Amino acid sequence: MRSLFAAALAALLSVAPGAATPAAAQGWPTQTVKIIVPFPAGGTTDILARLLADQLSAKWGQTVVVDNRGGASGTVGSEQLVKSPPDGYTLMVTATHHVINPSLFKQLRYDSRADFTPLALVAVVPNVLVVHPSVPAKTVPELVALAKAQPGKLNFGSAGTGGANHLSGELFAFQTGIKITHVPYKGAAPALNDLLGGHIPMMFDSLPGVVSHIQAGNLRALGVTSRTRAAAAPDIPTLDEAGVKGFEATAWFGLYGPAGMPPAVVTKISTDVREVLHAPAAQAKLAELGAEPGNLSQPAFATFVTDEMEKWQGVVTKADIRATQ
DSSP: HHHHHHHHHHHHHHHHTTOOHHHHHHOOOSSSSEEEEEETTHHHHHHHHHHHHHHHHHHHOOOOOEEOOOOOGGHHHHHHTTOSSSSSSSSEOOHHHHHHHHHHHHSSOOOOTEEEEEEEEEEEEEEEEOOOSSOOOOOOHHHHHHHHHHHTTOOEEESSSSSSHHHHHHHHHHHTOOOOOEOOOOSSSHHHHHHTSSSEEEEEEEHHHHHOOOOOOOSSSEEESSSSSSOOOTTTTTTTTTTOTTOOEEEEEEEEEEOOOHHHHHHHHHHHHHHHHTTTHHHHHHHHOOOOOOOHHHHHHHHHHHHHHHHHHHHHHHHOOOOOO
């Protein structure tokens, strides 16, 4: 009997400290969960992360806080996540930058493929081309004509070099044959503030981040970057409709954890995120923002992330986009 007890005890103690059984994951979380946002407060990533945090806090019965760690096109916050314990209590919501950065920065302090656990696709949103009201162009053709008359003199802002809104601007310039100058910021919010202040004339930004300013008349929307019009702003034409045929460039936002998370916790988080995002209240809020909730299983999202890294590597190489840290 004693030897049987000793064997059972030895087996119990042999379980790795970070491991979690499905039964243990049912009681998770038992403390505050932190979601890192690797951009300043106020941008689309931040808006979506706070919506997700509110929904998960209600579901889990634990506080879920958002921690903004902006800088270096999202790499500062990403590095913070990599250094966190893989217990599920530190997560990150970030934008398309995460899969583009490996092609831009040759000396990242982490491995984008090996050091993260892709957990869930949070949302997919169209970008929208917006200009300051002082810009005389009221349509896309008028903006193109203005840019052609002043090659290189029109600036467009972005959340950082290589992000979805930056690449949307580069694609727009390429397809319309114009020359515009990119001005990178440390996040969407600082870029938007300068646009609202008239310091830059235009930018591509995610619809959730600017829809309220469009509705208030603080910005003029010329076109959305999706193939179809956005439900949150049906009066705004697509860029394809506005004359830039075949144009499409959407942004997506994902939830990640550090590498090495217990499989049962990974499954619980990904399942719970999909559930709360598809609840009627969350869907209504996302629709107001012009976003669609993600609907991929955790394995499918992990595959999607890998595919996106390969796709954007090709785009960055062809456009010869470079960034330094």
